[in-house]
Amino acid sequence: MTIQKTAHGYFRITLEMQSVPRRELGKQYMEAVLIAEPEFPALVDNLLREQFAVLQRAGATPDFPMAVARAAVLGPRLAGEYQEEIEGMLDALAALPGHATPSAASNAATLGDGRLSRDEFWVWQLFADVVRPTQCSASAAFGASSATGKTILGRNLDWDALPSNDASRLHAVTILNNGPDSVCLFNFLGSLIPVSGFNASRLFLGSLDAETGAPYPTDLGSMFSYLFELRSGLEHSRTLEDLAAQVQSKPYPFNHLVFAADEKQAIVLEEFIGSPGRGVRTTTSLLRDGVAWDIPDTLATVNDFRLPHAKAPIDDADALRWDSFRHLYASRLARGPLHLDDLKRIAGYSGTDGTTLGSGALYRSDGFPSIQSIVLRMDTLETWVAFTPAGKGPIPIDPVYVQVFEASPF
Known part of the structure; x- marks a missing residue:
């Protein structure tokens, strides 16, 4: 596993997906993230605080407790290997005092305290599914x-x-080396989903929002x-x-x-x-x-x-x-x-x-x-x-x- 902060302002990351069980992989990944960017928890915590403040000023939903409730339902429906990766990342965060605590951020008042609770981290992982x-x-x-x-x-x-x-x-460019299932993800530190991405078979995808008013x-x-x-x-x-x-x-x-x-x-x-x-x-x-x-x-x-x-x-x-x-x-x-x-x-x-x-x-x-x-x-x-x-x-x-x-x- 490697994480390198490049001169061009992004993290270049390579994970060997077959090296260890997925929970251990997630733990090792987050440990490396915290070395490469020690302010990672505070950055994500503040990003969430500012994002929900923007929604609140616009009179839009969800508020933070609503996003937490959505993530609590969708998270257990992820494929088991993806849940294991996220739990492994939380294992690494739990080694930091006050981080990865159960339900500590279900109240929006705790956003911006510089720490990441389990709730905040799950909202970060499922951001596009619970926030728009x-x-x-x-x-x-x-x-x-x-x-x-x-x-x-x-x-x-x-x-x-x-x-x-x-x-x-x-900013992150993340390569998941996994034989014929290898993929490259354009995303953000601490996340293993493809906001955009391509695979070894030369297929590309990128997600876009599209509202209908529903x-x-x-x-x-x-x-x-x-x-x-x-x-x-x-x-x-x-x-x-x-x-x-x-x-x-x-x-x-x-x-x-x-x-x-x-x-x-x-x-x-x-x-x-x-x-x-x-x-x-x-x-x-x-x-x-x-x-x-x-x-x-x-x-x-x-x-x-x-x-x-x-x-x-x-x-x-x-x-x-x-x-x-x-x-x-x-x-x-x-x-x-x-x-x-x-x-x-x-x-x-x-x-x-x-x-x-x-x-x-x-x-x-x-x-x-x-x-x-x-x-x-x-x-x-x-x-x-x-x-x-x-x-x-x-x-x-x-x-x-x-x-x-x-x-x-x-």
């Missing part, structure tokens, strides 16, 4: 629109702008964590079709999107949970009334549903970013098939002011800044990422991409 703070976008060129003939993609992770910007001290389920007894199911899908799928089938086989609490790709194409899994159902959007799919995508061998997604059965309104930020994608792809393809640098310019498009509502920015420095922007060649797995820098200063308007992998890390 992210935006995101993604796109790809493939086939005749790609200079390589293979898929080249860009994917932006957008998150609420929080005062301390703690997430930017936790209430959060009152009964979670049959629900699953969608990000842990995405990890399972990456670990066990060898084809894009297998990945889509596995991801769309379970019920989840939140409606969401999954942008997925292989070397030949990209798709969007529109996870509209419940009626009228789910769908797979491709470059040739029929779209809902008033929505157009007429650029062959390309695909894009923002934070809404575009297939015909979707009825939720499209908000202005989504409409503006969709229009930016259409314009950027059409104008660049007029000069010829797209290269990796073209995808950097598309994913990194910041408009005139870095804001979506002001200038249709895809790479955002507004209230939902793009904290990780990934550009990737699926044939070689050459990977470039722009990570937001740590600190409380303004988020840079223009991304600075650094090469994370020259070729496959497996």
Whole structure:
């Protein structure tokens, strides 16, 4: 196991998944995390405090006790090996005075005390399943629109702008070495889920929020964590079709999107949970009334549903970013098939002011800044990422991409 803090502001992590039992693996991982970043507990504790304060000011749910209650139901429904990893991490945290204590943070008043209780840590692990703070976008060129003939993609992770910007001290690229089930996760320190990720079979996925206005389920007894199911899908799928089938086989609490790709194409899994159902959007799919995508061998997604059965309104930020994608792809393809640098310019498009509502920015420095922007060649797995820098200063308007992998890390 290795954890290295790079000069580019992210942690590069490698875990050997077959070396020890999963609980011991989780314990060793968290022990290494606490050496690499001794302030990890305080950073996550403060991030949660600020996130729930933002929700409270907006009059939005959940509050912290509600998130704890949700995590308490979803956690035991994770695959046993994932639960073991998390319990192992808690074992390591318990060696710190006042950390990993039972139910110590079920009251939101304890947020911000610099320590991580069991409740806080489980909310951190299941963040996207119990809280809804992210935006995101993604796109790809493939086939005749790609200079390589293979898929080249860009994917932006957008998150609420929080005062301390703690997430930017936790950027992580995590390789789980496990033979044919090996995966690479783009996520945050102390987390083993793929906010974005790819596997040794050259399959990529990234999750995106997509609201419909539907209430959060009152009964979670049959629900699953969608990000842990995405990890399972990456670990066990060898084809894009297998990945889509596995991801769309379970019920989840939140409606969401999954942008997925292989070397030949990209798709969007529109996870509209419940009626009228789910769908797979491709470059040739029929779209809902008033929505157009007429650029062959390309695909894009923002934070809404575009297939015909979707009825939720499209908000202005989504409409503006969709229009930016259409314009950027059409104008660049007029000069010829797209290269990796073209995808950097598309994913990194910041408009005139870095804001979506002001200038249709895809790479955002507004209230939902793009904290990780990934550009990737699926044939070689050459990977470039722009990570937001740590600190409380303004988020840079223009991304600075650094090469994370020259070729496959497996």
